[in-house]
Amino acid sequence: MLLLEVKNLDIDYKTQEGTLKAISDVSFTLRQGESVGFVGESGCGKTTLAKSIMKLLPKNGSISKGEIIFKGEDLVKKSKEEIRRIRHLKIAMVSQSAMNSLNPVYTVGDQIIEGILAHTNMSKKEAAKRAEEVFSIIGLEGKRLKSYPHQMSGGMKQRAIIAMALSLNPDLIIADEPTTALDVVVQDRILREILSIQKQMNSSMIFITHDISVVSEICDTIIVMYGGKIMEKASTKIFFKKPLHPYSLGLKNAFPSILDIGEELISIPGTPPNLMKNLSGCRFVERCPFRTTLCQSEMPVLREAGEDHLVACHYIDKHEAFTEAAELRETWEAVRSRIIQEKEEGA
Amino acid sequence: GGKEVVGPDNDVEMGDLVPSITILSSLPEANMVNYEMAQELVEELQKLGVDIKAEPTDFAVLLDRLYGEEGDYDAYTIGWSGRVERLDPDMFIHSINHSDNADPGGNNTNRYRNSAFDALADAQRQEMDINKRREYVFQAQQILAEDVPNITLYSRANVQVYDKERFDNVVNIPGEGLFNEWTPMWINPLTEDKILRVASNINLDTLNPLAAKSVYEWRNLRLIYDKLVRLSPEIEPIPWAATGWDVVNDTTIDIHLRDDMKFHDGVQVTAEDVKYTYELFIDRKVEYFASFLAPIDSIEITDENTVRFGLKYPYAPFITNTLTQIPILPKHIWENIDDPNEYANEKPIGSGPFIFENFRRGEELVVKTNKEYFEEIKIDGYIFNIFASPEGVLTALELHNIDMVSYDLVPAHIDLIKNNDGGKYNHLEMTEAQDIGFFYIGFNLDREPFNNKDFRIALSYLVDYDLALDVHLNGYGSRGGGGLVINAANEYWYNPAVPIYDTYDPERAKEILEEAGFTWDSNGKLRMPKE
């Protein structure tokens, strides 16, 4: 059963310099119990996408097109009050800066209880009990509920936030880089907890990170974003064996792994596109080693490239050649000189 | 080497440049007219090529300069207020012009020294015969008018108001205005409410006669405490708490007390009280009266109701100034007080026409009439209301909250009341009394160019006396003139026959200077006559 269906979503930010197209034409689906990981470079629109689902976009941001169908209803069309009732109860969020997401002047317990009371008829006592329950689920002592945020370590705060998100058994958890600021040891533990709880509760999860190894460990599906668009979507297993999009290929090259033995890292030259401009072709065109004129004029749509595998590239068929070439340093060096050259011409 | 060329050749032939002059003037908020007049004089003198500037100076700083050891000043503006005791000419003739007082610290801050004048000033002081004394005073005025040791700019008028719908029979005295010692005693209430409400814009601070410093404190204290002699509205000394006095000789005076006087606590007033009080004031060095008490040599009780004062030297103002001022204190209270100077005296007990009721600092003093007093008083008492600023008084007058003001209205308010916009001041009667005090520009006669009499005379032609009176005082006051110290309002002592320099005529000033040998150099700067 489909829990969430995002269709042709466009999100704009109004800025002093003009309109910034943070998300353009993004579509994806999420099944009950499925966890999907969003990865991509900084500024590619991951947070924007997450926030749009909860309709938490900043004042200057707006959904200009598209539908977000959650349990059969289009969230875009819902009123403020209706959205408010869905938030936390149905869709809960663990935000990017969990560290600062707790109000410093209230105890952690109060803040969890407050969330519960906003959506149920529970008494304060019951809510407190529930808070204790979720605290124990994520491995914190109940007495910690009385702590103020500043009395807790980063890892504990992060867990408290997760506990908060779980307190009403939401259908969907949106976790925006919940572990980025944490140590590996702590991160590891929290990831494990998230994973086990999500499986246990059978909620769906949208997990945002820039660390593909994290996705590989905890998500069923991976979505690679670039410049406000989805470049590739696949089940994690398939993706890590056989990424198809040139950008994904580049990412894999650039990612050092603790298991690797002396393979040389190759980065993707260039920078992400300026979303302020009106971009017509493929978003990755500037940095793509395999581009053609077609790529420059036409944005490829997300296409089926196998079971559970969607790719937005005009040349899916050539992926084998691409994969081979992508492992070579020269391929990417060529891009670098190309970019420099283009700049010079532009200047 | 070589010759220094100062200017065209004939400059060298001339006298010295007139030194640069600083007039220490009042600050505008302290005395606007003085301030303005000093500025005017500066402009006039600048036109005549004198290097001069005005320096508005804080009053305390001014006094420091005038009375300090250094005597470092050229000219200044200041004034003498017209307190009633100053109707006696001694203060203005002797204190401020006698050469004895011309040293640092003395009141003769003009450093005026004229032996002929000194002789007259001494003579009037010691002459107990009033007519002869008047003759001396007249002559002294003549000399001052010729020598112009200072230039009197103006005298203020005491413009005050009272509520004519509620009271009549008020007394208006030069130098004192409406709230004098007679008005509360004689005023006649026209309505059932027989409490007189007096407005003041000056604070009362203490009711201790030994600590009182302001005129306003005294104006109230002298109604609570009685005095041996009071000055009548015509400024004649009349025995009050005394039945009379005998001038035994030039230095011995007997005072005969009344025998029907009681303090407010019921205790009889005796000669002991009088002797005690005078000795207390002398002993305690009460600054306010120090100069009046200085001549007293001895005080004796000669019989039950007679006190004999022995003087060190003949002192003509003894009755008019000394006896009219010292309040009689109850010995039985004061002898038990450790430090009378610092005593709070929160419930003053006197023997005067009014009995103290209540005093709240900064707000009001309430007194009721002494029904057992030897004179009949028609009101039931009065409230002395202290206002923070004249603005408040004006509002209170509009609201009929006040029956009388005790200070001189500021010109802006005089106009407002006169215009009587909308008839809101219909109930008020405005009174005017000339002040015997005066404001003047004084000079340091020890310094050039003020040591030059002609220069001073020329200066007196540079002062626009009409401007001061008509523009700055709005007409409420009287004109000044060179060397004028006894005001026409002081009818008895004023010598109308003396011609004084009191016209504004810059051309004439120039002529006088030229005649006196002053010259202008090629830069237009005024130079002193060549020796």
Add this chain to the structure above:
Amino acid sequence: MSKTVVSTSIKSFFTSKKNSQGFFPVFINNLKRDKLALIGVILLIFFIGVGIFADFIAPYEPRERHYNEEGKIRRLEAPSKDHWFGTTDVGRDIFSQVVLGTKTALTVGILAALLVTLVGATVGIIAGYSGGVVDAVLMRIVDFFYAIPFIPFVIILSAVLKPSIWNIILAVSLLSWRTVARLVRSQVLSIAKRPFIKAAKVAGASHSRIMVKYILPNVIPLILLEMAFMVNFAIMAEASIAFLGFGDPQKPSWGQILHINFVTGNSRSAWWWTATPGLAIVLLLLSIFFITRALEEVVDPRLRRR
């Protein structure tokens, strides 16, 4: 302690990627959008013009008395063709006085602000950068000045010194550098922690070089902003002191005009005499406040409208 909102948030000016553009371009850009700031600039230019050319603009000598055809003094006349702002109780032209007062206000404002920011910024930079004992000592001095109530102190100081605008400037400066010092210090503290300062140290830059070449340019926007506040503060202080009667009576200033108006008992009847100098103060200060608002947006990008 007194954290001005400005100081706490300034840090982000430099850290934010988009806003590291120059100070003035952003400001000018702001002017285009912010009408109030534009009004402020225009008004300020107007006042500065009036201040510079005051002697030409003022139609009369400020002390000149005016008489009517019958030779009577034009006492307390309401505004008219001849006297735009009316006359005083001795027939003086209030318009001329107000115009000349502009000069005084601007002189005091600008000089005091310069002095204050100079001292305050120097102390702030030295304290913030040096840290340790120097910082502690300087900050105790700042604390000391914070404990002194402003107006009463300036009253006393102007009474001790002779009444003159120079002494008012001195008095204002003596007490106000503390604010600038503290704000600058806190900003310097945060700048000094930033890696580019560390990098400079690693490169071997001397302390003075770091202070002058690295820290100073980065606190200049804040200093400019504070300077604008100080101009206002000083003008207000001068007016207040003069109004209380501690000003220089021979120097026409707005506070002085109001003081004379008040002490001569005309503040309740001659509205034109009370209103005009006050309005001048309001307009001048308002113009600078409008400008500081735009400046503030430059210094603190979070205040900017997107």
Add this chain to the structure above:
Amino acid sequence: MLGFIMKRIFTMVIMILLVSTMIFFLFRTMPGDPTAFIVDPSIPKEARDQLLERYGLNDSLWKQYTIFLKDLVRLDFGNSFFYGRPVTVIIKDLIPATLILMFTAMLFAYIIGILGGAWMAWKRGTKLESFGITISLIFRSAPSFWVGLMMILIFAVRLKWFPGQGMRTSGYTGETFREIFLTLDFLKHLILPSIVAGLYFVATPLLIMRNSMLEVLSEDYIEMAHAKGLKESKILYRHAARNALLPVITAGALFIGSAMGGLVLIEYVFSWPGLGREIQRAVVRHDYPLAQGAFIIIASLVMFMNLVADVLYVILDPRISYK
């Protein structure tokens, strides 16, 4: 916490001593004869010298200073030259008037400031906000004494709604605090000066509240609160306003301190019989002990309020602790 307060009080005492020392020497360098306003200039020089003697003004500066310090420790500021009464007594009489005016004005300023500031932050970017800011800046630009004059002109002289000066209608007598201060008459007198002072003060809490509110509104926990599906009003009051109030309140305590001094002008214009007006007069009259005493009291109040600000900060913000 107690230790912290103790330490702050200790530094405060040191500061008061320093400030007092400074003010002491400042006054001694003041030119002018302090007797000028106490006695008539016509009195003989000897008498004036006696007066100086009596006030100890002829002693060496050092001796005067040690006496001053000794007295200060006993909270004795000496006798006022002008009033001849102990300065402490005079100040005690004046302080209630000042404090009442001050707190009324602060209350007025804070209620308007906080509500207005929060509202302006909420309405950010709208015309209403610009309007609000402009109004508050106008009052910040207008000298309080001038606004006072204009208010008197309009409300007291023209409209006659309120009395324009003083603290009480003359003739009213009352003895106890209640009789003096808790009357309708007193309230009527209080309204204009406290509104004027309040209007002048209002910009501070208003702008701090607005900025602080803006800052808080951009905090992550506000977004989190939205994400929790809390009601808008709850977010505004429970999360945003509560946190935004922190700096406003602490700034408020600090501000009371500095506003103390600023009241001089308002008291002067409204002839309000308070400490501020008295300090102005005392300086004019060269009444050192009184001016000194009043100044030290005001300075101590300022410092005390700084202390209160620090303590409040600790109490209100659980993040800071001095345990």
Add this chain to the structure above:
Amino acid sequence: MDTMPLIQIENLKKYYLVNNGIKDIFSKEKKYVKAIDDISLIIKKGEILGLAGESGSGKTTTGEILVRLQEPSDGNIIFDGHVFKANSKIEEKKFRKEVQMIFQDPYETLNPRFNIFDTIAEPLKIHGVKNRQDIYDRVIKALEIAELKPAEHYITRYPHELSGGQRQRVAIARGIVLEPKFLVADEPVSMLDVSIRADILNLLKNLRKKMGLTMLYVSHDLSTIKYLCDRIAIMYLGKIVEIGNVKDVIDNPQHPYTKVLLSSVPVADPDYKRQSIIIEDEVPDQIHLPEGCRFGPRCPYSTEDCKNFDHTLFERRTDQWSACIYNEEELRK
């Protein structure tokens, strides 16, 4: 190849005095954060040493002391044969020329008011290079080594006109323009996107090749350390707990903390089944450190004996030292 040590650290300590609360003014006892507590290290010429460890373990502090941004509380640093004792003045200029540092945040390391040329020329100017041509040539050369080519394109730009990766290169160019012998890189890539991270890592790698640079590379990211470094030192609460060749340490960790750390690193391979060792995630209070082994309270293997342990490093395998009283075998039990 056994080369000379370039830097040798002996018993280095850095204690920060913390004024934690006002009560302290009444108590004599002073409280310290022991950011570095008695560590000794050797960095050989031409070697890249990786320094890893939990947040707050003292990595940055160590780096900053090495470039003398901070004074050590105690201990010696022997740089290129010169001994620098704690609190001793050193020949600043010469030292400054030979030791440089690169910081974590690419947006913060450059003065926003300097253009790129000024930024890189600054160290030269400080060190008295006056000839303008000389300066220009060296700036260009440094930029080219940092692979900002063509260099002329960049020199007039301001930092905000560059991308994160470019800024970090500029920072590196500034670091190498004086041709130092030793470079401390404090998490130079942790703020960069993955796609550009590799560039910087490669650049650092090449610097050693081109300039023979010795380097201390500070990071909490073991993957990048593995990629870049020859040897690795693991820090825990101000102590070095393990040190050895990168490969050895990662493949055969000897210290329990290293084991935990390694087991926690996520791996980008869905098929790889990682066995995490789960431990208490609360780090002990830095002021009140546990007795004996600092890792003791969290250590899955800890025993009573650990409470008396003084953090001596034992050579458990060749050139691989571990500060644990138990060797591999004992741990296995």
